[in-house]
Amino acid sequence: MEMYDVIIVGAGTAGCMAAKVLASEGFEVCLIDRKDKQRIGDKVCGDAVGKHHFDNLGLPYPSGDEKEGDITGVKVYSPDKRTIFKISGYGLTGFMINRYLFGQRLLRYAIDSGAELKDGIHVSKPIIKDGYVIGVSARRLKTGEKIELFGRVTVDASGVSAVIRRKLPSTMGVDVNVEPEDLVVCYREIRKLRRGIEESEFCEIYLSQRIAPGGYYWIFPKTEGRVNVGLGVSQTRREANPKIQLYKNVISEPLFESSEIIDSGGGIVPTRRPLDSLVGNGVVFIGDSGCQVNPIHGGGIGPSMMGGKISGEVISEALEKGDVSIDALWPINVRFMESYGLKQAGLDIFRIFLQGLTDEELNYGMKYQLITEEDVLKASIGEEIRLNISEVARRFLAGLKRIGFLNSLRRMAGMSREVRELYRHYPSSPDEFSEWRRRVMEIFSLAKSSFWKR
């Protein structure tokens, strides 16, 4: 029987970070991935990461071939493209990365710290005994051999596929499924352009319900005339195929004439608040499996590494005490929710609001600065959404009979503040969890019913 202190399923950004922390503390860590070692890190992504994540985690900035550009800010286009918010500032400076080389760097950190990598192994389900997850059932992809691996704690870092979480029995009290309305389906290409792009240090985000319903499309410049270009749509709007929409509306633009495809592929991003609880008896969910992604722009590299670090530190304490119960792992929830989870939840209300707007409303809202560049910057770095709606704008909107829109905007900001307050006081133990969760769910179902069915 193969027994470890910790089994980590998935050697992505979350799993490698958790493995690094735990192996550095001297624990026996088994890091499993279905990919072969040399393919780990090769993931369909927008390839943009904020500098602050490296600062917060104490990681060296990307350099050499791993860095494919510097970002100084973001340009957000209204659906009619008449208004452009050009936003820059600390939270929005960062890097374009070579996702594969970055993933390989994180894997090296994990292995060099002492984690044992088992690659080419597909995990199929958790093994459960007496209400605890005690390991995983898996299959070697080359030989088809079935194996079982055991650990005192199992970490689900398998990305959006969440292979452990989705197979847990309801008795474990974990959110097993994520609603399709909280998922965005994407298609992206890396292309080499014939001509360079203007202001290549700005990532471009285009809002349009017509072209990218419930999502957006993007053009992120890289060095050597390359761009990462993609489009995401809400999973509930499957009539809009992201690849078809990208080709019809974006790749058809003169910018892409005679451009060359370097890489292409699809992926899914969970764009919601984190799972209400990221832990169970002997089990932890991090990264996309725990929905640790910015709900507005879908950036999950930074938060997933943060989730990996926090969980590694708390699991280490739990193992020292010899207690891997939900109570012992609970500080993962408290630490994550009171830091990043709170920002995510506030932004999730904003995401739900944005998804309910028409293109016309987005055009008005941006043109008349109902939401300003500063609001967007603050929101993107997770600060509270405060609206400074001037009296002039209020009267103007009243004249246009758009007072309903204005009221919705105010309600959104209020709900966002309310939910942040709840997360600021995340329950310190599982005992108070059900009441806290009831209140959170109440706000989110109210937000969805108010903003999606106006």
Ligand SMILES: Cc1cc2nc3c(=O)[nH]c(=O)nc-3n(C[C@H](O)[C@H](O)[C@H](O)COP(=O)(O)OP(=O)(O)OC[C@H]3O[C@@H](n4cnc5c(N)ncnc54)[C@H](O)[C@@H]3O)c2cc1C
């Ligand atoms: C199109 C697209 C664009 C994006 N753009 C950005 C961006 O620009 N910036 C940003 O910060 N984020 C972006 N994201 C989100 C970001 O990529 C993810 O949030 C982040 O990579 C999550 O990391 P993770 O470790 O949870 O999962 P992953 O990085 O997906 O890693 C999961 C690992 O688990 C392995 N695995 C899965 N299932 C099994 C199994 N059954 N058995 C064994 N191994 C398994 C996989 O092989 C993989 O290596 C984007 C996502 C998509 C889809």
